[in-house]
Amino acid sequence: MKMTKLFMTLIICLCFFTMALAQEKEVIIKIDTLSKDVFMLTGQGGNIGIYVGESNVFMIDDQFERLSDKIKSAISTLTDQPISFLFNTHMHGDHTGGNAKFNSKATTVVAHDNVRKSLEERLANDQKLDKKILPEVSFSDDITFYDGDETILAFHVHNAHTDGDAIVYFLNNNVLHMGDTYFSGRYPYIDIKSGGSVVGYIKAQKKALLLINNETKIIPGHGRPSNKTELAAYIAILEDIKSKVEKEINAGKSLEEVKNNANLLSAYDSTHGNGFINPERIREIFYTSLKQD
Numbered sequence: 627m628k629m630t631k632l633f634m635t636l637i638i639c640l641c642f643f644t645m646a647l648a649q650e651k652e653v654i655i656k657i658d659t660l661s662k663d664v665f666m667l668t669g670q671g672g673n674i675g676i677y678v679g680e681s682n683v684f685m686i687d688d689q690f691e692r693l694s695d696k697i698k699s700a701i702s703t704l705t706d707q708p709i710s711f712l713f714n715t716h717m718h719g720d721h722t723g724g725n726a727k728f729n730s731k732a733t734t735v736v737a738h739d740n741v742r743k744s745l746e747e748r749l750a751n752d753q754k755l756d757k758k759i760l761p762e763v764s765f766s767d768d769i770t771f772y773d774g775d776e777t778i779l780a781f782h783v784h785n786a787h788t789d790g791d792a793i794v795y796f797l798n799n800n801v802l803h804m805g806d807t808y809f810s811g812r813y814p815y816i817d818i819k820s821g822g823s824v825v826g827y828i829k830a831q832k833k834a835l836l837l838i839n840n841e842t843k844i845i846p847g848h849g850r851p852s853n854k855t856e857l858a859a860y861i862a863i864l865e866d867i868k869s870k871v872e873k874e875i876n877a878g879k880s881l882e883e884v885k886n887n888a889n890l891l892s893a894y895d896s897t898h899g900n901g902f903i904n905p906e907r908i909r910e911i912f913y914t915s916l917k918q919d
């Protein structure tokens with residue numbers, strides 16, 4: 627009996643030790659060059675976009691606060707100019723966590739109206755947070771930035787990953803940052819509680835597809851850089867999942883039944899189910915969202 631207890635304690639200790647190690651694991655900020663002026667930074671959390679233009683540096687998303695200094699030093703290898711605009715694609719903490727660290731007199735934080743609203747709520751619920759997390763400029767439908775010969779279009783897509791998503795297109799550089807309206811190579815997270823929906827998610831991706839061409843580089847919210855062909859294939863997968871889950875709903879299946887039906891999407895589980903959203907979760911998300919429509 628005593629030995630079992632000791633053994634259990636040892637196992638528990640080992641588990642905590644491994645967890646602590648995983649957390650401590652050093653995050654390295656990797657830079658991908660996507661065009662003449664646009665770069666993608668990967669660390670932990672949402673992919674960051676950096677545009678270094680004629681007169682302005684434009685940043686999209688900022689991961690977590692604890693990584694801000696590392697991210698700043700990675701950016702300093704690309705430019706010695708200050709960041710003019712920091713754009714949030716949506717409100718999730720792995721995209722806005724560094725807002726207060728980057729917000730300064732030189733840097734204006736920009737986001738959709740609903741991102742501002744939800745960060746106001748976050749601020750109201752946590753006295754320790756800095757007011758500088760809040761976007762200083764917000765928009766409802768779209769907003770355009772101009773720098774030299776570059777035009778940067780940012781537009782809102784309704785009820786996709788959340789209720790405040792925006793997609794950003796660098797026209798001349800031909801780079802599209804989709805935020806979390808695209809998880810390349812893995813199942814998407816659709817935050818239904820925050821206003822996201824399957825129908826809106828697919829609609830947003832189709833809108834993006836209309837805008838781009840075969841040369842466009844896509845920065846997804848998570849995953850490796852992508853392109854039009856891959857996005858089109860991804861949309862086809864989401865539409866197939868949607869129709870399969872709809873069939874189950876129409877046949878009167880319950881959430882539990884669909885959640886437990888491992889065969890339903892097995893064609894995609896091995897290729898797309900190894901990320902943050904596992905096969906069971908994707909069945910649950912699609913069922914819950916489609917049931918609401």
Ligand SMILES: [Zn+2]
Nearest residue numbers: 716718787806
């Ligand atoms: Zn997100």
